[in-house]
Amino acid sequence: MDLSLYRLHCCWKLKQLLQGYEHILKQRLHQSTDLVSFILELKTVLEVSIKNHPVSDSIPPPQYYSQLILEMETLGWDKLLFIDTQFQMLKMKAEDSSGRQHILTINLKNKHPAEAPECSADLPVPFLLKWTPQSSLNQLHSQFLLVIEALTEFWDVLDEIDAKTWILEPEKPSRSDTVRRIAIGNNVSIKVEVDPRHPKMLPECCLLGAEHVVTPLRNKLNANMHLWNADSGVLQNLQDVLEIEFPSPATHEKSMFSVDCGICYAYRLEAAIPDQVCNDPRCGQPFHQVCLYEWLRVLPASRQSFNTVFGECPYCSKPITVKMAALQS
Ligand SMILES: [Zn+2]
Ligand SMILES: [Zn+2]
Missing domain, CATH: 3.30.40.10 (Zinc/RING finger domain, C3HC4 (zinc finger))
Known part of the structure; x- marks a missing residue:
């Protein structure tokens, strides 16, 4: 008996279970000599599939959706930037007091809110979520706001450097990047690493370039380090300590430094x-x-x-x- 022309129709639940096994089923359908042996093969495939993704875990229960809508209504739909077709991955926006926009990506578990969601964001520090089975998206959003608020000084420091100097690296800094390589002159640059917890302190500095230019700058940095004043900006401090003016977009073309x-x-x-x-x-x-x-x-x-x-x-x-x-x- 030739089974290769047979087609398999199934209900949505069975379809979901067999997702990813289509090619195996097709192959078995071609190889089976009769319907009974194919059904036995199908049974084996189903057993493997159920073992790998139990049905109860693949789709959230109905109360998951009503809970999600309730939580979103409390939080405000205007905070929602994106939600996927499974209603499990959300992107929420938040604004810090300096007007910067931030995005928090949330992956909700099927047992939400009993189980904590997974969160990720473009931050220089890990986002440590405090979650209990009574927690909600509203509390999650508030925790995120506190974290970004604690980092505003760090971002203020880096935004000033990005705006007033030529950054050689990274090419497009993200909010999580703590390092900037700033052009000082032709083939001379300084790599600074700003501490997100203490952004106004003297950052880790590394001078790069030809020895005859770097050595005098390194000597100035060592000799003037004690003049660092946490009350003035990091950029101003760097210029005072190194006794230089950084070339800026207002005074120089970037092509002068990107040889x-x-x-x-x-x-x-x-x-x-x-x-x-x-x-x-x-x-x-x-x-x-x-x-x-x-x-x-x-x-x-x-x-x-x-x-x-x-x-x-x-x-x-x-x-x-x-x-x-x-x-x-
Ligand atoms: Zn040479
Ligand atoms: Zn090359």
């Missing part, structure tokens, strides 16, 4: 920017780490010691080195 790699002639190579700089003051040519490594590796004049390759700058032939450690990651 292309001298080997591949591009600025961005995947996420990397050219951050290996020739230390010769008359050259100062930047390269991508990967490009410089690949370039030096094949030259007979280069030598390698542990994770460092020593060679000559492709532009000025002065000695240049590149570390390989970060390349393998």
Whole structure:
């Protein structure tokens, strides 16, 4: 008997159970010699499916929906940005006192509110939800507001840096990014990491660029660190401590700081920017780490010691080195 032309019709509940097993069923239908052996195969598939997703867990009970509507009415529908077709994933908006919009993504469990929902948001700190079976979306939203309110100072600091300086990295900072690489000059930049809990304190700083420019700046940073004044802005403090003015969009073009790699002639190579700089003051040519490594590796004049390759700058032939450690990651 040929079963390959047979079609299987089922009720919605059975359909849901067999979701993801369609190809197996089709295959079994072709291979089975008679209807009885196919039914036995179907039984086995169903048993596996039920074991993997019990029916009671795949669809919430009816009271889930009435509860959800009740909670949304209390919270206000204007806070809802998005809800999926299963009514389980919600995106809610919240505004901090500086007028920034934030989005909280909530995945409700079938046993909501008995079981805590899963939440995620674009924050520099984890969102630790306090939830009891009596909790509601309204309380969840209030907790989120408290968290973003506690971070307004952190975002104020970063917004000022983003607006008044040229940021080389990250390309498009998100609200969770705590690090900024700020352009100081041609091939010189500073990487600062702002602490979300203490945003006005001296951030972690790392100067990047050619040695002859970086060394005097590093010395100033060390010598003036004690002048840091938590009452004035982080940007102002950085300028005072380093004794510089950061180039800003008001005074400079970004192209002055985003010099292309001298080997591949591009600025961005995947996420990397050219951050290996020739230390010769008359050259100062930047390269991508990967490009410089690949370039030096094949030259007979280069030598390698542990994770460092020593060679000559492709532009000025002065000695240049590149570390390989970060390349393998
Ligand atoms: Zn390159
Ligand atoms: Zn050079």
